Amino acid sequence: MNDAAAVLSVADAPYDAQAYRRDFPILGETVHGKPLVYLDSAASAQKPRQVIDAVRDVYEHGYANVHRGVHYMSERATDAYEGARTKVREFLNARHDREIIFNRNSTEAINMVAQTHGRRFLAPGDEILISVMEHHSNIVPWQMLCEEKGLVLKAAPVTDDGELRLDDFAAMLTDRTKLVAITHTSNALGTITDAAGIVRLAHDAGAKVLFDGSQAAVHMPVDVQALDCDFYVFTGHKLYGPSGVGVLYGKEALLEAMPPFLGGGEMISHVTLEKSTWAGLPNKFEAGTPMIAQAIGLGVAIDYVSAIGMERIAAHEEDLRRYATQRLASVPGLRIYGTAPRKAAVISFSIEGIHPHDIATIIDHAGVACRAGHHCAQPLMDRLGVTALTRASFGLYSTQSDADCLVDALEMAREFLG
Amino acid sequence: MSEELRELYQEVILDHGKNPRNFRDVKDATCHAHGNNPLCGDQLVVYLKIGEGDVIEDVSFVGNGCAISVASASMMTELVKGKTIAQTEHLFERFHAMCTGDEDHSDDGTLADDDMDRLSVLSGVRAFPVRVKCATLAWHTMNAAIHGQDESTTEV
Numbered sequence: 001m002n003d004a005a006a007v008l009s010v011a012d013a014p015y016d017a018q019a020y021r022r023d024f025p026i027l028g029e030t031v032h033g034k035p036l037v038y039l040d041s042a043a044s045a046q047k048p049r050q051v052i053d054a055v056r057d058v059y060e061h062g063y064a065n066v067h068r069g070v071h072y073m074s075e076r077a078t079d080a081y082e083g084a085r086t087k088v089r090e091f092l093n094a095r096h097d098r099e100i101i102f103n104r105n106s107t108e109a110i111n112m113v114a115q116t117h118g119r120r121f122l123a124p125g126d127e128i129l130i131s132v133m134e135h136h137s138n139i140v141p142w143q144m145l146c147e148e149k150g151l152v153l154k155a156a157p158v159t160d161d162g163e164l165r166l167d168d169f170a171a172m173l174t175d176r177t178k179l180v181a182i183t184h185t186s187n188a189l190g191t192i193t194d195a196a197g198i199v200r201l202a203h204d205a206g207a208k209v210l211f212d213g214s215q216a217a218v219h220m221p222v223d224v225q226a227l228d229c230d231f232y233v234f235t236g237h238k239l240y241g242p243s244g245v246g247v248l249y250g251k252e253a254l255l256e257a258m259p260p261f262l263g264g265g266e267m268i269s270h271v272t273l274e275k276s277t278w279a280g281l282p283n284k285f286e287a288g289t290p291m292i293a294q295a296i297g298l299g300v301a302i303d304y305v306s307a308i309g310m311e312r313i314a315a316h317e318e319d320l321r322r323y324a325t326q327r328l329a330s331v332p333g334l335r336i337y338g339t340a341p342r343k344a345a346v347i348s349f350s351i352e353g354i355h356p357h358d359i360a361t362i363i364d365h366a367g368v369a370c371r372a373g374h375h376c377a378q379p380l381m382d383r384l385g386v387t388a389l390t391r392a393s394f395g396l397y398s399t400q401s402d403a404d405c406l407v408d409a410l411e412m413a414r415e416f417l418g
Numbered sequence: 419m420s421e422e423l424r425e426l427y428q429e430v431i432l433d434h435g436k437n438p439r440n441f442r443d444v445k446d447a448t449c450h451a452h453g454n455n456p457l458c459g460d461q462l463v464v465y466l467k468i469g470e471g472d473v474i475e476d477v478s479f480v481g482n483g484c485a486i487s488v489a490s491a492s493m494m495t496e497l498v499k500g501k502t503i504a505q506t507e508h509l510f511e512r513f514h515a516m517c518t519g520d521e522d523h524s525d526d527g528t529l530a531d532d533d534m535d536r537l538s539v540l541s542g543v544r545a546f547p548v549r550v551k552c553a554t555l556a557w558h559t560m561n562a563a564i565h566g567q568d569e570s571t572t573e574v
Contacts, residue, residue, distance in 0.1 A: 032420060353436075355484035357458055358427075361546060365420050374459035387459045387482045416427065417485065 015316045020308065021397045023048040034367030037405040042187055042215060042346050042393030043371050045240045047301075054300040055242055058293040066292055067266060067283070081292055084299030085282070091302045092232060093223040094249050098281035101255070102295050105246035106214045107137040109233035110181070112248055112285065113210055114141040116258040117231075118179065124150035126178040129207070131156045131164050131193075132383050133186045136376040138212045142181060152176070158383065162189040163340035166197045173205040180209045184216035184232075188375040188391065189338025190321075190346030192216065199228050208254070214238055218395075219317055219344040221310040224249050236294065240396070241301035245294035248285070255281050262287040305396065313396045317345035320394050324403035328392075331410050333418070337384055345394035348375070351410065354417050356390040362416060363409035370406070426542035426549070427485065435485030440478040440495035453481070453559030453570045455551055460487060464559040472503040477560070484552050490540055491556030497533055503564055510557050513537050517553050519544045 021027050024046045029036045038046060058080065064073035066081045088100045103109050122128070128142045132155045146153045154177075156169045164182070173180075180202040185192050195211060202209045210231035213222060217234035224232050231250045237243035250258075260267055260278055264287035269277040278284045305313060324347055328334055333352035351359060360372035371391045374381045381387060392406055444450075444465035453462045462481025469475040477499050479491045498506045512534055514520075543553045555570075562570035 355482075355488075357460075357484035357549070357552065358486070361426070361549065362423060365423050373457065378459060381459060387461065416423070417432065 015312055017316065017397060017399050020048075021399075023050065023304075024397050025049055025052070027397060031367045031369070032365045034365075037366075037368040037402050037409075039392040039394065039398070039402060039406060040369045040371050041218075041395035041398070042238070042391065044237045044243065045218065045395050046397070047240055047242070048304050050304050051241055051297050051301050055293050055297040058296050063293070065289055077292055080296045080299075081290070084295045084302075087299040087302045088247055091222075091306065092217075092247075092249050093225050095225065096252055099249055099252050099255065101248040101250065101282045101285040102290055103246050103248060103285070104244060104291070105235040105237070106212060106233045107141075107235075107246075109235075109246050109248035110138055110210070110212065111141045112261045113181075113231050113233075113250070114145045116261050116285075117208075117250075117254065118142075118145045118151075119149065120259055121257075122149055122151055122178050125152065125176060127152045127154055127174060127176045129154050129156060129169075129172050129177050129180045129182075129202075131169075131182050132158050133162065133164070133189060133191065133377060133380040134181075134183055135187050135212065135214070136378070137214075138181055138183060139379065155379065156182075158191070158380070159340075161340050162186065162191045162338040162384075164191065164193050166194055166201065169198060170201050173201060173207065175206070177202070177205050177207040180207050182209070182211060184211040184213045184222070185219060185344045185346075186338065186377075186380075187215050187346065188348055188377040188380055188389070189340070190215075190343040190348075190393075191338055191340040192220075192342040192344055194342075195227050195229065203228070215344060215346065218305075220314040230254055236298040236301065239298070239301050240304060241298035242291075242294040245291045245298050247298075252281065255285070258285075260284050260287065264288045266290070308396060316396065317394055317398070320398055320400065320403065321345040321347065323400050324392065324394070324406070327403050327407045328410075331407060332414070334410070337386070337389055345398070346391065347393070348389040348391040350386060350389055351414065351418075354413060356388040358417055359390045359410070359413050362413040363406070366405065366409035366412060368406050368409045422542070422545045426546060428539045428542065430539045431485060431489040434489035434492040438479075438488050438492035440492065440499075441480060442478050443480060444476050444478050447476075449563045449566065451559050451563035451568055451570055453555045453562070455483075455487075455555050456571060457548075457551065458484075460484065460552070460555065462487070462491060462556060462559060464491070464556060464563050466560065466563050468503065468564070474498050474501055474503070474506060479556060479559075483555070484549075486540070486543060486549055486552040487555050490553045493537065493540070494556050494560065497536065498560070506564070507561070509533055510561060513540075513557060514554055516541050517543050517550050 062076045064077045066078040085100050156172045208230040213234040218239045236245040267287040337348045356372035447465040448468045450465040460483040464479045467476040477495045543549045559570040
C-alpha cells in the first residue's frame, strides 16, 4: 500500500471518538463522584497525552533558551520552537513562517495589531468596524485605540438568530473604514461568519481585515491565503495545546511595515545607547524569552488534530451539534440562543425561571461542566436581552453520551429549582 | 441530589429567589447604588431611605440574579428595615464572615438572635466558593449606597 492509500484509509475510517478520548487523561476523572462530562471546550480545551508528554519532554530532554546559545540544548530548543512555527504556518496555510508571530493568546495578538498597525496607520476620524457579537477581547483593544487616536468604533448588527448578514455588514462600511475586526466563529453563539464575503466587501472598501479565529480554528480548517484576510489570530489552549501561547498571522508586507509591539531582547538587530534597530520578522514581534515549551506543545497539538483531520473533526462536531440541539429542544422551557444557518458546536441556552448560574452549579454536581455567564460578550447579551446564558461547547472528544448526560442533568435542575 | 446542593438551595432560598420581597424601587430614596458582578454580569440596584437617627426606614432592590443573589437581597431588605446604619453594618460584617467561613467573627453574640438565624440558610454557600459573591453582592451594594458611592462590584 502506498502512502496516499494509507492516508485515504485513515480518512475514510469511522470517527472513533472513544479512541481519541483515551488520549485525554483528564476525561477519566470524576467530579463530585460522577464521571466528568466536559462541555466547556470553548472556554479551554483539554489536552491529549501527546501534548502533555511533549511539554514534559522539552523540560526533561531539550530545554534551553532559544535563538541565543551555540550549545547543543539551545540549538535543539530553537529547532523545536521554530518547527512549531512551521506547523502553525502549515495549519493556517500561510505563505511564510515569518508571517507567524507567537504571543500569549488571541487577546494579546489583537492588542498587538491595535497598538502597532492601528496606532501607526490609522488617523483621527478613521473607522474600525467590529460586530455586536464580538468577545470583549475584540472590542476593548479597539475602544482603547479609538480613545487614544480619535477613531470611531462601529459595530455591525446581528439578527435575532445571531447571524451577521453581509448586507448589514456592507451598510456599515464607509470610505473612512480602515480596519474590520470580526469573529470568524462566535464564542457565545457558535455563529460561523461569512469570512470570504466580509474580506471581499472590506477590501473593496479599502479596509484591512482581522479575524478573531479563537473558536473557528479549533472547529474547522482555516486557510488564510484562500480567505485573503490581512490578520488572523487564535489561541493555543482552545486547540488542545498548552495555555500561554497564541498566534498572530499577518501578511508579510503589513507586518514589515508595523513598528514593534514590545521592546527588549530578541526583537533587535543592533542596540547602542543612542538608538536601536529591529530584527526581521518574526522576531521583531517576539521581544523577550518566548513561551518555548508552550509553543512546542502547540505544534504537537496541531500534529494531533491534523492526524485526525480538521474536516473530520468539523463533521463529527456538526453531527454532535445537531444531535445535542435536538435533545435540548425536548427540555421544557429551554430556549437556544444562536440559530444561524452556519454554526459551530457551541450551544447557548436559557431555561425559563432558572438562572444560568444555578443551572451550572446543579449540573456540575452531576459531573457536567458548562459555562454560565455573559461569555465575555456583554454587548451581545444586551442585544439578545439577557444578562447571562448557559453554554455547552463540544470538542473532538465529545460524544452523544455527553449530550445525553447534559439533558439528564438539566432535567434534574428543573425538578429541583423549576 | 447531593447534601451540599440541598444545603445550598433550601426551601427558604428558593422561595425568596422566586418571590423576592421589596423587589421595587423607593420613590423617596435618600441613596442608592448599582451592584455589579463582573464574573457573571449580574446587576442590581439597592435603594435606601435613611431617616432620623440613621434609621433605615425603607429599603428595596431591583435587578437580575441567580437564586442565591436574589434570595440574599430579598432577605437583606427584610432584615435591615428599621435598623440603624451601625446595626446594619454590624450585621453585614457577621453575614460576610458566615459566608466566607470565618467562624471567629460570625457570631459574637451581640446581634438579635433571630437575624443571624434567618441568614443561616445562606451558609450553604461556604461549600461553593465561587458563589459567595452571589450571596454578598446585595450587601456590598447596600454598603456602597450608605457610604455615598454609586457603584459596588464584587471584585473588591
